[in-house]
Amino acid sequence: MNIKDIKKEFPIFDNKVHNNDLVYLDSANSSQKPKIVLDRIYDFYSKEFSNVGRSVHYLAVAATNLYENTRVSVQKYINAKDKNEIVFTKGATEAINLVANTFGQKYLDENDEVLITELEHHSNYVPWHFLRKSKNIKIEFAEINENGEITLEAIKNKINHKTKIICITHLSNVTGAILPIKEIINLAHSKGIPVLVDGCQGAPHLKLDMQDLDCDFYAISGHKMYGPTGIGVLYAKKKWLEDLPPYQGGGGMIREVKKKGISYGDLPNKYEAGTMATAQVIAFNESIKFMETIGIENIEKHEKKLLDYAIDLLSKNNSINIIGNPKNKGGVISFTIDGIHPHDIATILDEDGVAIRAGHHCCQILHDKLGLPATARASFGIYNTKEDIDHLNRSLNNCKKIFNLK
Amino acid sequence: MNLKELYQEIILEHGKNPRNIKKTDNYNKDAKGDNPLCGDNVHIYLKIDENKKVEDISFEGSGCAITMASASIMTDLMKGKEEYEVKEIVKDFLDMIKEKDKLNSKLLNEDEKTKLMCLSGVKQFPMRVKCATLSWHTLVSALDNSQEIVNTEK
Numbered sequence: 005m006n007i008k009d010i011k012k013e014f015p016i017f018d019n020k021v022h023n024n025d026l027v028y029l030d031s032a033n034s035s036q037k038p039k040i041v042l043d044r045i046y047d048f049y050s051k052e053f054s055n056v057g058r059s060v061h062y063l064a065v066a067a068t069n070l071y072e073n074t075r076v077s078v079q080k081y082i083n084a085k086d087k088n089e090i091v092f093t094k095g096a097t098e099a100i101n102l103v104a105n106t107f108g109q110k111y112l113d114e115n116d117e118v119l120i121t122e123l124e125h126h127s128n129y130v131p132w133h134f135l136r137k138s139k140n141i142k143i144e145f146a147e148i149n150e151n152g153e154i155t156l157e158a159i160k161n162k163i164n165h166k167t168k169i170i171c172i173t174h175l176s177n178v179t180g181a182i183l184p185i186k187e188i189i190n191l192a193h194s195k196g197i198p199v200l201v202d203g204c205q206g207a208p209h210l211k212l213d214m215q216d217l218d219c220d221f222y223a224i225s226g227h228k229m230y231g232p233t234g235i236g237v238l239y240a241k242k243k244w245l246e247d248l249p250p251y252q253g254g255g256g257m258i259r260e261v262k263k264k265g266i267s268y269g270d271l272p273n274k275y276e277a278g279t280m281a282t283a284q285v286i287a288f289n290e291s292i293k294f295m296e297t298i299g300i301e302n303i304e305k306h307e308k309k310l311l312d313y314a315i316d317l318l319s320k321n322n323s324i325n326i327i328g329n330p331k332n333k334g335g336v337i338s339f340t341i342d343g344i345h346p347h348d349i350a351t352i353l354d355e356d357g358v359a360i361r362a363g364h365h366c367c368q369i370l371h372d373k374l375g376l377p378a379t380a381r382a383s384f385g386i387y388n389t390k391e392d393i394d395h396l397n398r399s400l401n402n403c404k405k406i407f408n409l410k
Numbered sequence: 411m412n413l414k415e416l417y418q419e420i421i422l423e424h425g426k427n428p429r430n431i432k433k434t435d436n437y438n439k440d441a442k443g444d445n446p447l448c449g450d451n452v453h454i455y456l457k458i459d460e461n462k463k464v465e466d467i468s469f470e471g472s473g474c475a476i477t478m479a480s481a482s483i484m485t486d487l488m489k490g491k492e493e494y495e496v497k498e499i500v501k502d503f504l505d506m507i508k509e510k511d512k513l514n515s516k517l518l519n520e521d522e523k524t525k526l527m528c529l530s531g532v533k534q535f536p537m538r539v540k541c542a543t544l545s546w547h548t549l550v551s552a553l554d555n556s557q558e559i560v561n562t563e564k
């Protein structure tokens with residue numbers, strides 16, 4: 005597959021937005037979907053549909069196999085040791101809530117500390133905040149440096165004997181900083197502290213190897229990996245999934261249910277209560293295959309080229325301030341323009357068919373720290389091209405013109 | 411859709427140099443409002459005199475050009491109005507933003523109407539309507555002495 009022609013695989017680009025070609029620069033929010041993923045959903049529902057894991061009829065068995073095939077694909081894709089270390093969730097948010105809830109129940113008590121960072125998305129803060137309310141735990145924030153990065157030092161500074169778990173993003177959805185997660189995990193493990201990585205922005209863009217990384221938990225969002233909405237993955241070391249209590253109760257996750265007591269099913273069923281997003285899980289297999297066909301190395305290379313090009317172009321554009329300057333950075337550029345509010349930028353760009361995001365991007369802690377109520381953000385996916393960046397730059401100039409800026 | 415209609419000169423000008431942006435001395439009514447999706451926020455201060463007239467009105471806050479211009483124009487034209495008139499005008503304004511093409515208000519002169527009509531361009535931009543209406547809802551909340559923060563998502 006030639007990366008230059010990849011746009012063609014995504015039917016959304018056949019549509020016009022306000023009579024313009026769509027320039028989609030909001031992949032950090034959610035990516036577009038290739039045709040094979042869409043077709044898979046339609047085919048599954050129209051030819052193969054059944055609920056999984058419950059019945060012995062032909063369709064049920066076939067659907068169960070398809071569902072489990074995705075588990076194996078994900079396992080291989082992230083190089084997990086065991087397929088039962090892959091738990092399907094509705095998204096990364098649910099994956100993190102699952103860990104906060106179960107780990108919190110079993111291992112967190114009053115005054116224990118959870119260490120997160122100032123870069124975290126609300127979904128890697130709010131679930132821990134619940135425990136602050138229910139169990140009186142404390143949340144510590146590792147601080148960003150002037151480049152918008154979290155260094156190993158910043159983590160080290162906040163670890164103490166009360167730190168019970170460290171929860172960090174792999175790649176910031178605002179500054180684009182890629183955290184030194186392997187070093188952080190090594191450090192944490194040397195002190196006996198488990199680590200959860202919010203891999204929402206890591207998984208679509210970086211090579212993953214759970215065994216090499218050795219993290220305890222890794223949360224993935226399917227809809228940012230060219231997959232359907234309603235599907236996420238929690239990778240967790242087997243020892244944790246066996247050790248922690250179940251999260252949601254219901255059908256599918258039990259072994260035996262009596263009036264007097266209940267025993268729970270084995271992995272992976274223990275954490276997949278109720279009817280799961282079957283079609284989405286099955287279609288997610290196509291997203292993984294799609295990414296594998298292109299090759300994560302090629303994806304990384306392509307996005308790095310785009311990023312360098314965009315940074316170069318936007319830095320030359322007067323009055324654009326790029327937020328953060330991390331040495332190790334993914335395809336995310338947050339910026340402001342002096343004299344134009346990010347929402348006005350987003351509205352004006354939208355008229356040109358350029359889709360960006362404006363706001364705090366679910367990172368209010370970071371925006372408070374930066375003293376900015378909102379920023380504009382352009383983020384890349386494999387379908388983006390240099391022409392898209394040129395288009396962005398032209399539209400930004402149009403903003404300046406409308407606002408009478410030089 | 412037309413960006414020129416949304417970003418008219420008068421809006422850009424008020425957005426850049428908002429009037430009445432301060433905290434009224436000895437204010438006797440106030441309310442806060444936010445637009446959680448955008449992170450915009452305003453705080454409206456009112457000084458109502460013994461005849462129930464707006465003696466002074468001001469605001470503090472931050473937001474996009476539409477939010478700031480709307481608060482600026484609104485505070486400008488409410489000065490000297492009676493409380494019941496303020497409420498009428500808010501209603502007329504919200505009607506215009508939501509459905510009507512024209513601003514029908516017995517209480518405003520042509521010049522004031524023209525200024526407010528400049529904000530009617532947001533109708534074509536559904537995501538931005540809240541920016542234009544935030545300060546108006548907050549003003550009503552201040553008049554009613556409601557302690558609740560106005561939230562455009564509710």
Ligand SMILES: Cc1ncc(COP(=O)(O)O)c(C=O)c1O
Nearest residue numbers: 095096097125127177202204225
């Ligand atoms: C860094 C980060 N964490 C978590 C999330 C939430 O993921 P999901 O939408 O899969 O619940 C997002 C997506 O917005 C994100 O960017």
